[in-house]
Amino acid sequence: MVELSRSDALALLASVTFGRRALPAIRPVNHLMDQGAVVIRTHSGSMLLDGSMASEVVAYEADAIDPRTHTGWSVVVTGIATRVTDPDDLVRYHALLVPWTDTELAHVVRIIPELVSGYRLER
Template sequence: MDTDAATDHSGLRVMGTDECLERLGATVIGRVAFVHDGEVVLLPVHHVMHGSDVCFRTSGSSKIEAAADHDPMSYEVDDYDVSTRSGWSVTVTGTASLLDDDSAVADVESRDRAPWTIGDPALSVWVRIRPDAITGRELRAS
């Protein structure tokens, strides 16, 4: 184990922003969290990175409403290996908005390597989470 690596209060290795962005870019499925009608909603979605922004396509009205209102939204990806008891987690917190720039939409659609079946794509929109914070932690096998 790298004894020079920064750790948090529980001994997990703290990942830098660049490493967090690499892991976000290498992962296609995560969980989006937001508040809708006073309740916390946590849903799995697939994502595409656009710079440091997390983008996902949806036809679900609650996510669209949250994005249209520029509400706070969080996104999390992770991985865990049971056999080695090691894993990591990256969390993005920021503001949601609809991705409506044609060139940005074309970019994320061209790199969308794991689209979920969502019905008619013409009825869906891309939501962007513009990060205020990107954090990551890693549990290394001992």
């Protein structure tokens, strides 16, 4: 395992559109990177939207690992997740971030990475 710099890790995260949101629960979601933030869409029943969440610490992980060679990379960001409420941002994110499932994903959450770790898996 070769440790990645923060910028290399975020660049790899931006190169894919699918990952896993963790904390409070692990869920597969698609994402996009926007101005250094991870942006995801979620449904009304999401644990991220419970109660009057103003912000919550979450982790987000994405990777690209070849199952035959066990090479690739893995990146984890931990940061504050906040619900996106700006109407212009919502319109833009709904256009750019098309859900991979037919579940209604009306809400948008932005994760500001505070901790970033990444590893390249080499032979």
